[in-house]
Amino acid sequence: MSGILKIALKLLVNDKSKFIALLVGITFAVFLMIMMMSMFSGILARSSSSVYNVGAKIWVMDPAVNNATSSIPMPDYVLSHARSIDGVKYAVPIYFGNALVKLKSGTYQAVSVVGLDDATLYGRPELIEGKIEDIYAESAFVVVKDAEFKKLESPKVGTEFEINDYRGLVVGLAKVSSGGLFGIPTVYTTYNRAITYIPSMRFTTSYILIEPKSEADIPFIQQQIKKIGYQALTRDQFVHKISDFYTYQTGMGMNVLMMTAISFIVGLSISGQTFYTFILENLERFGALKAIGAKGHELITMILFQASFTALLGYGLGVGLASGLMILAKLRLPSYAAQVTYTNLIFAFVMVLIMAGVSSYIGVRKVLQIQPFDIFRG
Amino acid sequence: MGNVAIRANALVKWFGEGETRTTAVKSASFEAGFGELLYIVGPSGSGKTTLLSMISGILKPNEGNVLVEGKDIWQMKSDDIADLRLHKIGFVFQDYHLFPRLTTVENVAIPLILKKMDWNEAIKVALEYLEIVGLKDRAELQPVKLSGGEQQRVAIARAIAGHPDILIFDEPTASLDGDTGRKIVEFIKTKILNPQRCVIIVTHDSRIYEYADSIMKMEDGKIIGFEQNTLHVV
Numbered sequence: 244m245s246g247i248l249k250i251a252l253k254l255l256v257n258d259k260s261k262f263i264a265l266l267v268g269i270t271f272a273v274f275l276m277i278m279m280m281s282m283f284s285g286i287l288a289r290s291s292s293s294v295y296n297v298g299a300k301i302w303v304m305d306p307a308v309n310n311a312t313s314s315i316p317m318p319d320y321v322l323s324h325a326r327s328i329d330g331v332k333y334a335v336p337i338y339f340g341n342a343l344v345k346l347k348s349g350t351y352q353a354v355s356v357v358g359l360d361d362a363t364l365y366g367r368p369e370l371i372e373g374k375i376e377d378i379y380a381e382s383a384f385v386v387v388k389d390a391e392f393k394k395l396e397s398p399k400v401g402t403e404f405e406i407n408d409y410r411g412l413v414v415g416l417a418k419v420s421s422g423g424l425f426g427i428p429t430v431y432t433t434y435n436r437a438i439t440y441i442p443s444m445r446f447t448t449s450y451i452l453i454e455p456k457s458e459a460d461i462p463f464i465q466q467q468i469k470k471i472g473y474q475a476l477t478r479d480q481f482v483h484k485i486s487d488f489y490t491y492q493t494g495m496g497m498n499v500l501m502m503t504a505i506s507f508i509v510g511l512s513i514s515g516q517t518f519y520t521f522i523l524e525n526l527e528r529f530g531a532l533k534a535i536g537a538k539g540h541e542l543i544t545m546i547l548f549q550a551s552f553t554a555l556l557g558y559g560l561g562v563g564l565a566s567g568l569m570i571l572a573k574l575r576l577p578s579y580a581a582q583v584t585y586t587n588l589i590f591a592f593v594m595v596l597i598m599a600g601v602s603s604y605i606g607v608r609k610v611l612q613i614q615p616f617d618i619f620r621g
Numbered sequence: 622m623g624n625v626a627i628r629a630n631a632l633v634k635w636f637g638e639g640e641t642r643t644t645a646v647k648s649a650s651f652e653a654g655f656g657e658l659l660y661i662v663g664p665s666g667s668g669k670t671t672l673l674s675m676i677s678g679i680l681k682p683n684e685g686n687v688l689v690e691g692k693d694i695w696q697m698k699s700d701d702i703a704d705l706r707l708h709k710i711g712f713v714f715q716d717y718h719l720f721p722r723l724t725t726v727e728n729v730a731i732p733l734i735l736k737k738m739d740w741n742e743a744i745k746v747a748l749e750y751l752e753i754v755g756l757k758d759r760a761e762l763q764p765v766k767l768s769g770g771e772q773q774r775v776a777i778a779r780a781i782a783g784h785p786d787i788l789i790f791d792e793p794t795a796s797l798d799g800d801t802g803r804k805i806v807e808f809i810k811t812k813i814l815n816p817q818r819c820v821i822i823v824t825h826d827s828r829i830y831e832y833a834d835s836i837m838k839m840e841d842g843k844i845i846g847f848e849q850n851t852l853h854v855v
């Protein structure tokens with residue numbers, strides 16, 4: 244490290260109380276921002292878990308659907324229409340619904356039920372125990388072994404249970420890539436069994452999943468579906484639609500945005516203010532350095548270094564604290580939804596850079612203004 | 622007396638404009654040579670600090686010019702003036718201006734570090750200068766732990782560490798008791814002044830006049846007298 248940076252560092256770090264105040268300000272702001280954003284990202288990711296888990300390329304739905312789990316049943320002609328479109332390799336229905344499971348202990352547990360197309364089992368999960376063909380057996384269900392699994396009293400292959408007053412039999416355990424938002428277990432069965440067990444309206448198809456012949460066919464398929472008043476979305480479009488719903492129509496996005504902004508402002512004012520006081524108190528020192536022969540750009544380097552050193556350290560501490568807390572929370576609450584994404588990290592980093600930038604800008608202005616003569620005169 | 626170190630020609634400096642304008646230095650001309658210990662004396666407010674600042678590249682005069690080793694410093698770019706201060710001029714400020722968050726030896730190393738000397742090397746050299754001022758055993762202490770006279774010596778060590786040709790002291794004995802003051806000036810005279818150096822001391826402390834080679838008197842911004850020292854002790 245060059246000598247002037249080392250001096251800058253010592254001036255900063257040896258002023259313990261102010262340095263700690265600076266760090267606390269930035270750490271706190273980063274911590275809050277990361278927590279808020281991670282919570283939000285976690286919820287967004289979970290809200291689309293069914294879409295990811297089923298893995299179909301195209302989803303056909305009623306245009307009013309804005310959330311994978313609250314589907315609007317579609318009449319059968321939509322499926323026939325979908326199958327007739329050029330470019331569709333195959334199109335199958337899928338059923339999403341909820342049921343009540345009566346546990347051995349006598350208590351009830353809500354579950355979400357996915358009914359897979361009987362002919363193809365399209366959207367089937369990956370099994371970690373049992374064989375997927377067994378799903379055709381009488382009363383067969385596959386239980387997803389995720390964070391909510393315990394709520395079904397950790398059933399094994401062969402465990403029997405009661406679901407909506409019908410008999411159910413566990414024939415397999417599955418793993419899925421993403422857990423759901425609502426904290427209830429998920430079971431898979433066939434489409435026909437699902438609609439038999441779960442009371443439903445006249446129409447039963449929640450979504451139609453389409454496998455196109457090629458990527459290039461997608462726009463045409465979407466256009467053909469639109470003609471009959473329905474909507475065909477690619478997986479990413481659907482995820483996007485769900486995220487938009489949570490972000491803009493539930494008030495959640497707005498709240499997170501506000502909290503993040505407040506954390507930023509609080510952090511900026513604490514750290515900016517403290518840094519400014521630090522600079523003011525050291526003004527004489529900077530003036531003396533100037534008098535001795537330090538050049539303007541060297542003083543600027545020193546201040547930028549001081550500000551960015553504190554900012555980066557505070558950023559690291561804040562991220563560490565937030566991650567630590569999330570890890571702890573996940574140990575206690577398996578379905579805790581927060582997740583740190585790169586976008587969150589980068590966003591918080593940019594915010595911290597802005598804090599450092601603003602603080603050093605004020606500092607630099609002040610330091611460049613001082614006249615060594617005023618120092619010299621005493 | 623050797624060559625001319627500093628020549629000031631008709632320096633004028635005023636502060637403020639219009640009604641509030643006060644002229645601190647009114648057409649001051651003088652020169653100081655290498656090997657010379659020059660005193661600038663005069664009552665408070667007579668313009669001594671202002672004059673020192675102009676000849677050392679800290680304060681730009683309104684009129685006149687300053688030649689340091691023959692170069693007109695106020696024609697230079699500000700970074701070059703900073704370089705001149707760093708390489709040619711050593712300062713001891715009126716109230717020392719030591720850095721409380723750095724150790725004594727780090728304080729002394731500052732000019733060396735600004736000269737881009739490697740940190741460890743700078744600390745080593747700074748230690749040698751602390752030894753010269755008799756404070757080697759205080760190297761790791763913070764300046765606030767030192768007495769006034771010791772702080773003054775640290776400031777001197779810092780000023781000479783950069784190996785300047787010209788040393789400038791503004792009232793070095795003002796906040797010291799008589800004995801300590803005398804010792805400091807005696808030290809400057811015997812250990813720091815040499816034929817390649819010019820030392821200028823601003824003071825109104827008549828107890829130390831005997832060490833001067835020449836004495837320049839100021840009053841109300843004007844130089845009113847310049848004499849070779851008759852009290853001179855050799």
Ligand SMILES: Nc1ncnc2c1ncn2[C@@H]1O[C@H](COP(=O)(O)OP(=O)(O)O)[C@@H](O)[C@H]1O
Nearest residue numbers: 620636637645664665666667668669670671672
């Ligand atoms: N920055 C300044 N603004 C206004 N007046 C100043 C400034 N610096 C010095 N002066 C005035 O210039 C005169 C000379 O000041 P100074 O050089 O500090 O005197 P000395 O060092 O001899 O005590 C004083 O009247 C002082 O008030």
Ligand SMILES: [Mg+2]
Nearest residue numbers: 620669670791
């Ligand atoms: Mg003065």
